[in-house]
Amino acid sequence: MKKILLIAIIFLLNTILFSTQNFIQKATAQNAVPTPVPVGCGEIYTDKFTPAGEVVIIHICSCEESSVVDNSRLFETTYCCGWWFSGNCREEEPTGPIYNTPTPPPPTSPESTTIPPVDEDLLNNLNPLKKFSTKADKLSTPGGIITEILNLSFPIAGVILFVMLTMAGFKMLTGATNSQSMEEGKKMISTAVIGFIILFAAYWIAQLLEIIFGINILNN
Known part of the structure; x- marks a missing residue:
């Protein structure tokens, strides 16, 4: 009985040892x-x-x-x-130039911007009166301004003379029985006529100045 038990134990130990070796070999292989x-x-x-x-x-x-x-x-x-x-x-x-990393060019300084000089041509180009007005050249000088004023003053004076003569005539008509209204109407007529004569004389003086000094005052 003891021999049978001993043989069984030895067989069991061999089986366990063999299984352990196989497991270790498989794990090592994995x-x-x-x-x-x-x-x-x-x-x-x-x-x-x-x-x-x-x-x-x-x-x-x-x-x-x-x-x-x-x-x-x-x-x-x-x-x-x-x-x-x-x-x-x-x-x-x-190797060779096609494989070498190209050296980037050195940074160049930005090109200097040329600032145009501030002269008469630049100011004329920036002046809207010069660009869009037909009389800008005349109005850019004192003589041109005076010429434009004189050219406008005579038509305006004629209109004022007509208005004053008309008002004076109405005063004299409406105040025929009133001596004060008659006098006021006469004064208005005298003032208007004298003013127009003075303005007309100024016109002829301007014409004489043009002839004497060879300048252009009234003509365009």
Whole structure:
């Protein structure tokens, strides 16, 4: 009986030991890192991983330079074993003027803005009277202003003379029986006539000044 029990215990221990060894071997095989795959210069390779972060396949680059080409896919990263340039994986570092980063030109100072001098031409261009009025040249000088005033004064004086003579005539007509109204009407007529004569004399004086000094006062 004791022998049977001893044999059973030994068998049970062997079974447990064998199962434990198999479990350890399987776990070791699952967690073992795959052997890196060597990659030559100028080749593109992709390392892959599981969702748990375990390595599925990994590579080792023989070049001193390695660049990431694409890491947009889940659990995969693509590399260039070498120098990645213009969409190509190169086994040697590119040289020459087309591969060198161009040196940016030195900053240039902004061009100086030429400010026009403030002279008569500039002021005339900025003057709205000069740009839109036909009489701006005349009104820009004292002589031109006086000429315009004299040209307007005679028509205005004629209108005033007509109005005063008309008012004086009404006073004399309406005040035929009133000596005071008659006198006021006569004074208005005398004043209007004398004023017009003085203005007319001024006109002829201006004409004489034009002839004597050779200047233009009344003529356009």
